Amino acid sequence: MNEKSGPMYYNGIYHEFYQYNPDGSNSPSLSYNIVCGHSVSTDLVNWIGLEPVLVPDTPSDICGCWTGSATILPGNRPAIIYTGLINMEKHQVQNIALPKNQSDPYLREWTKAGNNPVIQPVMPGLNSSQFRDPTTGWIGPDGLWRIAVGADLNGSSTALLYKSEDFLNWTRVEHPLYSSKSFDMWECLDFFAVLSGSNGGLDMSSAIPNGAKHVLKMGMDYSDKYMIGVYDLKRDVFVPDTVIDDYRLWLRIDYGNFYASKSFFDSKHGRRIIWAWSNETDTSSDDVAKGWAGIHSIPRTIWLDSDGKQLLQWPVEEIESLRRNEINHQGLELNKGDLFEIKGIDTLQADVEIDFELTSIDDAEPFDPSWLLDAPKQCREADASVHGGIGPFGLVILASDNMEEHTDVHFRVYKSQQNYMILMCTDLRRSSLRPGLYTPAYGGFFELDLEKERKVSIRTLDDPTLY
Structure with a gap:
C-alpha cells in the first residue's frame, strides 16, 4: 500500500x-x-x-x-x-x-x-x-x-x-x-x-x-x-x-x-x-x-x-487510549554527554513526552542560513555524538544493550540574527547493523523564541515498524 x-x-x-x-x-x-x-x-x-x-x-x-x-x-x-x-x-x-x-x-x-x-x-x-x-x-x-x-x-x-x-x-x-x-x-x-x-x-x-x-x-x-x-x-x-x-x-x-x-x-x-x-x-x-x-x-x-x-x-x-503503565520522571538534571535510561518500558511501542528546560541560551552556536537547503546533511555532520554549544539533547530509542544499534531523536540550538533556530533530527544510520537497509538521517529547522520560554518539548510515538 x-x-x-x-x-x-x-x-x-x-x-x-x-x-x-x-x-x-x-x-x-x-x-x-x-x-x-x-x-x-x-x-x-x-x-x-x-x-x-x-x-x-x-x-x-x-x-x-x-x-x-x-x-x-x-x-x-x-x-x-x-x-x-x-x-x-x-x-x-x-x-x-x-x-x-x-x-x-x-x-x-x-x-x-x-x-x-x-x-x-x-x-x-x-x-x-x-x-x-x-x-x-x-x-x-x-x-x-x-x-x-x-x-x-x-x-x-x-x-x-x-x-x-x-x-x-x-x-x-x-x-x-x-x-x-x-x-x-x-x-x-x-x-x-x-x-x-x-x-x-x-x-x-x-x-x-x-x-x-x-x-x-x-x-x-x-x-x-x-x-x-x-x-x-x-x-x-x-x-x-x-x-x-x-x-x-x-x-x-x-x-x-x-x-x-x-x-x-x-x-x-x-x-x-x-x-x-x-x-x-x-x-x-x-x-x-x-x-x-x-x-x-x-x-x-x-x-x-x-x-x-x-x-x-x-x-x-x-x-491516548492506547496508553498503559505510565512512567514519570520530573526534575532531572542532565549535563552535556549524560545519558539517563528510562527504565520500565518493556514493550516496543511507547508514547513519550519530554520537556527540556535550558539553563542558559548564551552558548548557542551561530546559524548558517545555507543549512536550510539541506538540513539532513547538518544532522549527519553534527550528529548526536558531536557536542555543540547547546545540544544535542533528545531521546535514544530502540537501543541495544551495547548501543551498537539505536535511533537518535535530538535537537541542537543555533542563534540567527533574528531568533533562535532549532535543528530537529531523526537519525536512523545506527538503527540496525544489517546491510542493505534504508537508514537515512532526517532533519529540519524551526524557529523558537527561547527568550520568552527556555523550553523545547518533544513527543515521540515509538514503533519498530519504521526504525
Whole structure:
C-alpha cells in the first residue's frame, strides 16, 4: 500500500481509501493492477480492512486505480474522484465513483460514473503521464463545485482548476489555481481553509468565514510541502503570502518519512485531520518475505498557528487510549554527554513526552542560513555524538544493550540574527547493523523564541515498524 485516496468521516464511520497492490508487496508504482483499498474505523485507532472498492476493469482505469479524494455532496452523498491509468504509457484521466448503497454503514460497494473519464488531459503542453491526484471538492461563490488536479504543464508544476454544477461534468478553467516553475510536477495536492488562532477545522463544502487563510499542499521531491495564502474569490486563484523561488525552502508538513499526505474535515469533532504514507526501511526481499510493504502514519489534527505563518500538528487524542503503565520522571538534571535510561518500558511501542528546560541560551552556536537547503546533511555532520554549544539533547530509542544499534531523536540550538533556530533530527544510520537497509538521517529547522520560554518539548510515538 502507499498513497491515500480520500479519507473521510461519514455517518459515524471513518473511511480510509488508498492505493493497494493486490499482487504482492512490490511498490504500487511498479504495477498496472493497482486497486483502491478500503479500511474503516470508529475511533481512528482500530481499523477493519475491507475488500477493495475500485478495481481496474473499465477503459478509463484499465491499468490502475490511482490516488484521489473524497467529497461529501449535498444530500449527504459521498463521492470519490480518482485518477485512472488508461494504458501502459501511464496516460492519466480523472474518474468519479459513488456508493452503490448509502445505507450500508461501511460503504463496501461503489459504482463508477457512466461518463468516466470525467476529465481528460486535452490541452497543449500538458504531459498526460503527469496529470493526477484530484483534490477534495469545494464550492465557489457562484455555487459551482471546484477541484484542482496536479499537472506538468510545459515543464511547470501546476494545480489545474476545474468547475462543475453536478460533480459529474467538469470544465477546465482557463487559468490554473496556482502554478510555479520551481518544479515539474506536483502530486497528491490538497487545498483547504484554516483560521488563525483556532485549532478547529473548516469544511470546504460549506461557506468559509471571512479572514480565513488557505493552504495549498503538494507532494514533490519525496516530501510534502505547502504554502499559506489567500483564495482570491474574484480571480479564482490561490495567492501565497510569500513567494519563494527555491522549493527547498518552502514550508514542509513533516521533515521525516512522510509523503503523499491527505487531509479531511472531521465533522464529528470539528477538526481537520491529516495523515500520510510512510515507507519502512526494509529491503525488497524483506517485503516479499513478510508479504506486505507500506504503512500509514498516525492521524494528526492540523491547524494554523496563531501568527498565521505555519501549520501546527498533534496526534489525534484517540491515540491516548492506547496508553498503559505510565512512567514519570520530573526534575532531572542532565549535563552535556549524560545519558539517563528510562527504565520500565518493556514493550516496543511507547508514547513519550519530554520537556527540556535550558539553563542558559548564551552558548548557542551561530546559524548558517545555507543549512536550510539541506538540513539532513547538518544532522549527519553534527550528529548526536558531536557536542555543540547547546545540544544535542533528545531521546535514544530502540537501543541495544551495547548501543551498537539505536535511533537518535535530538535537537541542537543555533542563534540567527533574528531568533533562535532549532535543528530537529531523526537519525536512523545506527538503527540496525544489517546491510542493505534504508537508514537515512532526517532533519529540519524551526524557529523558537527561547527568550520568552527556555523550553523545547518533544513527543515521540515509538514503533519498530519504521526504525
